[in-house]
Amino acid sequence: MRQRQLATALVALGVVLLTDVLRVWLPGIITIFGQAASTPAELMGAFALGWFVLALAAPALIRRAGSRPVTLAAAALLAGTRLALTATPGGRTQLWLATAGLVAGLVWLAGTAATTERPVPGLAVGLAVAAAGHAVLDTYDLVWWGRWEAWLVSAVLVVLFLAGHARRPVPSGPGGARAWLLAGPALLLAGMVALSPALARTANSYLQGDPGVARSPLLGLAPLPVAVAVFLVAALTGAFVSSPWARVAGPAALLAGAVLFALDRGNLLLPALLLTAVGLGACLARTGTGPVAGTGGPAVDAGHTAHGPPADGSAVDGEATAGRAPATAGRAPAAGTARAGARRAYAATAGMLVFALAAVAYYSAYDLGYPNGWVPVAVAGLVAAVALTAGPVGDPAPRALPPVRTTAAVTALALLAPLVADDVAVVGNRSGPPSRLTVAAYNIRMGFGLDGRLDLPGLAGILRRQDPDVVVLSEVDRGWLLNGGHDTLDLLADRLGMAYVFAPAADPLWGDAVLSRWPVTAPRTLPLPAVGAPTGAQALAVTVDLGDGVRPAVVSTHLQPPPGRQPVVQARAVAEFATAYAGGRPLVVAGDMNTEPGDAAFAEFTRAGLVDALAAARPLPTSPADRPREQIDHVFVTPDLRPGDVAAPPGTASDHLPVVVTLTLPPA
Structure with missing residues (x-):
């Protein structure tokens, strides 16, 4: 025996x-x-x-x-x-x-x-x-x-x-x-x-x-x-x-x-x-x-x-x-x-x-x-x-x-x-809403850096140095065996001390997310038309409750272009969905758009009345991270949000660089 x-x-x-x-x-x-x-x-x-x-x-x-x-x-x-x-x-x-x-x-x-x-x-x-x-x-x-x-x-x-x-x-x-x-x-x-x-x-x-x-x-x-x-x-x-x-x-x-x-x-x-x-x-x-x-x-x-x-x-x-x-x-x-x-x-x-x-x-x-x-x-x-x-x-x-x-x-x-897992409590701002909101958008490639290592400390460090209020994430993995079975979203949120909302795109374990140090409410998702692209795409809308009735809308998306073409149909769908969800409130639309300034898909957002929040820093290439040459990560906002302090912090914790912008909120 x-x-x-x-x-x-x-x-x-x-x-x-x-x-x-x-x-x-x-x-x-x-x-x-x-x-x-x-x-x-x-x-x-x-x-x-x-x-x-x-x-x-x-x-x-x-x-x-x-x-x-x-x-x-x-x-x-x-x-x-x-x-x-x-x-x-x-x-x-x-x-x-x-x-x-x-x-x-x-x-x-x-x-x-x-x-x-x-x-x-x-x-x-x-x-x-x-x-x-x-x-x-x-x-x-x-x-x-x-x-x-x-x-x-x-x-x-x-x-x-x-x-x-x-x-x-x-x-x-x-x-x-x-x-x-x-x-x-x-x-x-x-x-x-x-x-x-x-x-x-x-x-x-x-x-x-x-x-x-x-x-x-x-x-x-x-x-x-x-x-x-x-x-x-x-x-x-x-x-x-x-x-x-x-x-x-x-x-x-x-x-x-x-x-x-x-x-x-x-x-x-x-x-x-x-x-x-x-x-x-x-x-x-x-x-x-x-x-x-x-x-x-x-x-x-x-x-x-x-x-x-x-x-x-x-x-x-x-x-x-x-x-x-x-x-x-x-x-x-x-x-x-x-x-x-x-x-x-x-x-x-x-x-x-x-x-x-x-x-x-x-x-x-x-x-x-x-x-x-x-x-x-x-x-x-x-x-x-x-x-x-x-x-x-x-x-x-x-x-x-x-x-x-x-x-x-x-x-x-x-x-x-469960006893050793971290918990993140999100509470409202008791001193009143802030006058500015810092937003970061980051394609995190399932948490893996250019060296092929799961680099959550690197991702968290880059974002933590920007001190964002809201983080919009693309290529978020929550358990694919192919990627090692990690819940990358929860691990990263723990390190940043933020709560999250997840939206599936390819399947229930892979998609996009919004992290926030403020409470978020009223999530809505929109599956986007595939138009020949094999990986699914979606748009996730949430409301960020800053207190005293200040409730800007944030939309996270990752456009997936069809082979050899621009994601025009998806961009139009996101723009229409986002503006309808905001209903006249301040609006932020961010993520990996897979389109560059001047392209037809990029124009769909400006045609909907949104503003390129990164315009002051153009050109602002973000991909690939070690030698960036493509401007495909973007933040669009309504005209009542005034952008400033635009940056694309360097780092190889992903194959993209993040984009960060601080938005001045309109008077209450």
């Missing part, structure tokens, strides 16, 4: 480390290899998929060299790159370190699969611990911290992971291929939906109501511990495999959750998360049932061959052991077990290829413009089909770890998240 617990702990630790690496590697495809929109989506997808295809060679390597030496080498490389990523300065070094860590993690997964028949407890605990830890960190990875605490925790994880590999693995039996096949799909569904802390907070933000009320971290993060608990109960206790109806309930819940997520509606995210969590756990439990290890015959290392000693130099049972049966007696079982180990290794690498294919297919849609809701549903369907065809139920629950105590411990870790 102790050896089986060690094997489960190693799988769990490996999943945590691999998840950490993926949270760096996935956004690196966009921000470092792809440099955002400057690289074709097809090329970025080919780069991503190539490494997972390469990993399909790992089982052959394991069969030739032996599972133990290959697994040890891969574990050391995975651990080393995970530590090195904490110190990397970003750029190509970060991308190639993360790529090395990814390949090492895939090879380690294959080697571990070759000698581990029952991976479900380790996979389940690893996914749950990774999610709970991410929630405690407020979705800001240890890799990006750069502080001694990050080094300490990372070092402890790495030391435990490597120390566990010092012992030889217990002999494995003939099963487990189905469970290992689901490792990749489970990682995808957990990261996208079932165990995503950022999605849990975003889901609750759609249900909380008035955005002017102070945000509650207790409410925001409450779904995550619940999701972790139901996932582990379903995966570890076998509660959903004990009867025919229960065996069907798990796959049905998983499919229902995936369908709700695919509908792209914010008010459905919470049931999607909970249904997917319980369904995914139940499906894993279903594939983890079967005969106890060793009942199918003698077990040997996956490096053993049918006609000779194991590739790692150890002796096959029945061959080179005094007093035992002749050598021929051990060959057939050894060959059968070796083939079973190879099947598990191929299943693990094939499952991770499913992860890559699905991730590329889902997120490439925002560049190429095809429907992507079918992707999570298809992956959930695959998991459900594997679970339903898993065969007769044997031992109903993998008992490598005590299910109740393990569930309670990991859930308790997740429950820490």
